[in-house]
Amino acid sequence: MPKIAYLECARCGHHVSADTPQTLCPLDAGSLYVRYDMDELRRTASRDRVAERAAASPRSLGMWRYADVLPEVEPVSLGEGWTPMLQSKRYSGLLVKEEGANPTGTFKARGLGLAVTMAKHYGLKHLAVPSAGNAASALAAYAAAAGIKAHLYMPQDVPLANHLEGVLYGADVTLVDGLISDCARIVGETIKAQREAGTPAEDIWFDISTLKEPFRVEGKKTMGYELVEQLGWEYPDAVFYPTGGGVGLIGMWKAFEEMEALGWVSGKRPKMYALQATGCAPIATAYDAGAAASEFFQNADTVAAGLRVPKPYGDSIILDIVRNSGGSVVASTDEEILASIADWATNEGLFLSPEGAAATAAYDKLIASGELKSTDRVVLFNTGAGLKYVDTIAEAIKLRRPQLLPKSLPVGGIITPV
Amino acid sequence: MPKIAYLECARCGHHVSADTPQTLCPLDAGSLYVRYDMDELRRTASRDRVAERAAASPRSLGMWRYADVLPEVEPVSLGEGWTPMLQSKRYSGLLVKEEGANPTGTFKARGLGLAVTMAKHYGLKHLAVPSAGNAASALAAYAAAAGIKAHLYMPQDVPLANHLEGVLYGADVTLVDGLISDCARIVGETIKAQREAGTPAEDIWFDISTLKEPFRVEGKKTMGYELVEQLGWEYPDAVFYPTGGGVGLIGMWKAFEEMEALGWVSGKRPKMYALQATGCAPIATAYDAGAAASEFFQNADTVAAGLRVPKPYGDSIILDIVRNSGGSVVASTDEEILASIADWATNEGLFLSPEGAAATAAYDKLIASGELKSTDRVVLFNTGAGLKYVDTIAEAIKLRRPQLLPKSLPVGGIITPV
Numbered sequence A, B: 001m002p003k004i005a006y007l008e009c010a011r012c013g014h015h016v017s018a019d020t021p022q023t024l025c026p027l028d029a030g031s032l033y034v035r036y037d038m039d040e041l042r043r044t045a046s047r048d049r050v051a052e053r054a055a056a057s058p059r060s061l062g063m064w065r066y067a068d069v070l071p072e073v074e075p076v077s078l079g080e081g082w083t084p085m086l087q088s089k090r091y092s093g094l095l096v097k098e099e100g101a102n103p104t105g106t107f108k109a110r111g112l113g114l115a116v117t118m119a120k121h122y123g124l125k126h127l128a129v130p131s132a133g134n135a136a137s138a139l140a141a142y143a144a145a146a147g148i149k150a151h152l153y154m155p156q157d158v159p160l161a162n163h164l165e166g167v168l169y170g171a172d173v174t175l176v177d178g179l180i181s182d183c184a185r186i187v188g189e190t191i192k193a194q195r196e197a198g199t200p201a202e203d204i205w206f207d208i209s210t211l212k213e214p215f216r217v218e219g220k221k222t223m224g225y226e227l228v229e230q231l232g233w234e235y236p237d238a239v240f241y242p243t244g245g246g247v248g249l250i251g252m253w254k255a256f257e258e259m260e261a262l263g264w265v266s267g268k269r270p271k272m273y274a275l276q277a278t279g280c281a282p283i284a285t286a287y288d289a290g291a292a293a294s295e296f297f298q299n300a301d302t303v304a305a306g307l308r309v310p311k312p313y314g315d316s317i318i319l320d321i322v323r324n325s326g327g328s329v330v331a332s333t334d335e336e337i338l339a340s341i342a343d344w345a346t347n348e349g350l351f352l353s354p355e356g357a358a359a360t361a362a363y364d365k366l367i368a369s370g371e372l373k374s375t376d377r378v379v380l381f382n383t384g385a386g387l388k389y390v391d392t393i394a395e396a397i398k399l400r401r402p403q404l405l406p407k408s409l410p411v412g413g414i415i416t417p418v
Helices: A038-044 A047-056 A062-069 A108-122 A134-146 A160-168 A180-196 A215-220 A222-230 A247-262 A282-289 A315-325 A334-348 A354-369 A386-396 B038-044 B047-056 B062-069 B108-122 B134-146 B160-168 B180-196 B215-220 B222-230 B247-262 B282-289 B315-325 B334-348 B354-369 B386-396
Strands: A004-009 A032-036 A085-087 A094-098 A126-130 A149-155 A172-177 A238-242 A271-277 A329-332 A378-382 A413-417 B004-009 B032-036 B085-087 B094-098 B126-130 B149-155 B172-177 B238-242 B271-277 B329-332 B378-382 B413-417
Touching: A032 A038, A032 A215, A038 A062, A038 A247, A047 A062, A047 B047, A062 A222, A085 A222, A094 A222, A108 A134, A108 A215, A126 A134, A126 A180, A134 A149, A134 A160, A134 B334, A149 A160, A149 A180, A160 A172, A160 A386, A160 B334, A160 B386, A172 A180, A215 A222, A215 A247, A222 A247, A238 A247, A238 A354, A247 A271, A247 A315, A271 A282, A271 A315, A271 A354, A282 A315, A282 A329, A329 A334, A329 A354, A334 A354, A334 A386, A334 B134, A334 B160, A354 A378, A354 A386, A386 B160, A386 B386, B032 B038, B032 B215, B038 B062, B038 B247, B047 B062, B062 B222, B085 B222, B094 B222, B108 B134, B108 B215, B126 B134, B126 B180, B134 B149, B134 B160, B149 B160, B149 B180, B160 B172, B160 B386, B172 B180, B215 B222, B215 B247, B222 B247, B238 B247, B238 B354, B247 B271, B247 B315, B271 B282, B271 B315, B271 B354, B282 B315, B282 B329, B329 B334, B329 B354, B334 B354, B334 B386, B354 B378, B354 B386
Parallel strands: A094 A378, A126 A149, A149 A172, A238 A271, A238 A378, A271 A329, B094 B378, B126 B149, B149 B172, B238 B271, B238 B378, B271 B329
Antiparallel strands: A004 A032, A085 A094, A172 B413, A413 B172, B004 B032, B085 B094
16 A cells, blocks of 8 residues: 655645645645656556455455555455446446445445545544535444544535435434535534634544545545446546536546556546536536536525535546546436436336436437447446435325334235225 | 256155246145256266356356255245355354345245246146245245246235335335235235136245245245355354245255265254244244244334244244254344344444344353354354344334425535434
8 A cells, every 4th residue: 555645725726744644735725636656656556556456355345355556555345335336227328336336325435435444544533524415424333443533514404315324323313404515604603613612623524525625535546446447447438426426426537637647547538427407406507508617506405415515625627527528417307317216226226326327317318319320339337225314215206105004913905006 | 057856845756847936745735855967966066066057157157146945946036045145244254145236136936936937838827826925025036037927915004115126116115004914914814715706727826935846945945055055065053044934044054954965065064043023933932941943922013024924834843953953043122123123234344134133142142141152153043134124123213303304405414413
């Protein structure tokens, strides 16, 4: 595992040391990327070594098979990463990257697995996060594993799973009458107040918001390494990524840069498609308008809770990547998303999250318009398990639940043919 | 992949051909096991070949890394198996096999993955199952992937996830005022009526109940191969297995027999512990009484829905294995199970299913009694993701949900400090 050379601001290129915990660039509040000594990496890391490391371990290493391109540190691991890549049964070119197999059921385990690993390394005691739900669940799980206190701020109508997970993992859970943007504001104000009140340093919360510290994007980059390795170290034609905060997409792009610098992959990078819900589509709106950044999306409301991010912190980076890659941004309605969940469950045996279904719904539209062919090699991310949304999907499709009879001796009659 | 030599009755040893679909032994209704030509297997299969096959595939093969000891057939796969084995952070000898990472979130994916694979191979069009919930979900998913119609019979108070999954996957879902035993009776009666009515052969349902066809146990045996391989081809001291139908335990025992015959593992087999809930403990009751088989457990009621099997079909096989291995059967109360869920979430970052927590609760008791030491090498199965039980656990711990305000502009106030 390599030492971190420095952290680099995505906006101005300023270098910051990784010896102490860092948040944003001190000069212009840009996001910080982890940078290694690439000459050293070229000597120490290779595709063969990834395979050898994996083969030498009797258990699955998950995303830590890429330890040679991750910070040198003792992992806090719950088995994240190296998720299945499934061949669609209907579209010969379409592969689904099943991130629901991760701990806590979503891709968030990758970024928070690494971010909590580093927080433990730095000796941090309190981690706070504003979240649409799944990042909070993942933080709570990894913080519990690391013996760190987690402080979660989520919208009040977050799926039941996220609420319950936070409580069970022993986190400090606060539900907010608002969206992730309101949660972020409250976390920021709380930390500011702690500082102003002269709170001892170790009791001040660390804001582990995505892109406001360097390691969540660094963990998520493993999706980029995985998809390329799982295609035999080749790029697909396109990547479909449900985009709330969009950091998975940013992380994959960083992975592609690194892999090219290391000579692990070559050729044309995939077109990157960012998929949103019409009920919260700041990136789609900016993309259509040709704008360089997004504007705050008013009255965000969609069944895809993870896409309810009205103003992603990395908006301009996402827009740059999509445009440079030749991809695009497509938003789908909740009706289209729910229809795609049912379609994929019935016809492929996969229970997608609403976010994943925003990607499949967009795929259908681009196939119908002729922009894509079903033989084009596409890797589509189902970012989470449908099981995280059982309550909200059951409500949305008006699942008819039985009126339970009073507990009695079983009589064995059929009560609800559904 | 080897051809099946024959199917063998677990009771009388009678041989049956696998060329056509089989249910139970025609002589004495014993369960049928898949048998291969072991001389051929010794020539064609090896531990090295398992590793080579896995290394040669850029994607994870899941349980199909053991293709050399599974029937020769085109898999219907959703990415099942090769699940994480996690080191406990508190007990140095304890490893948790995380079956929640499987498709549909439970170990049931292994057995039904193979059973549906074989059903497709045989050209079956209708599969029916009585289920406590998770087997129904898995059947529905694999049947959808295979283009086969699934008919699910579950108790009316099955967790919401199981009900929703069945409906989304396009299965024919029936909720029954009773338990899995009532569901089994109804499936049997329905098939009998179909036969008597002269229903065309291809429209008669095939009963894919566990141990009433040969391939669910054959798929579940991969858990035995995996745990031994993941320990470096060595046995642990003990295996802890939550036991409803108990077929996972039976499958692992079959795997141990095969692996010994192939020379893949040697030494003392692990003590097998079958873990139950006091609200439905037929195996524990029989074990304590020194009985050879269980009696129907009256008024079964437990938060661990998967353990609500009042009279497992394989009861005598399970009791034999537990006794021969030197293990035992331990039942825990719902209070102990819920406390163990909270304990493991807070202290290890793992959200166990209630069934998995029946195993951890029993582990705690055996550590306290001195029957086990924390350094004893134990592989404990979390048979499913806690996420499959969000509604029942939230209800059981009386999770306080916010009263949602009418939808309004976000005001950003904290409404529910929990």
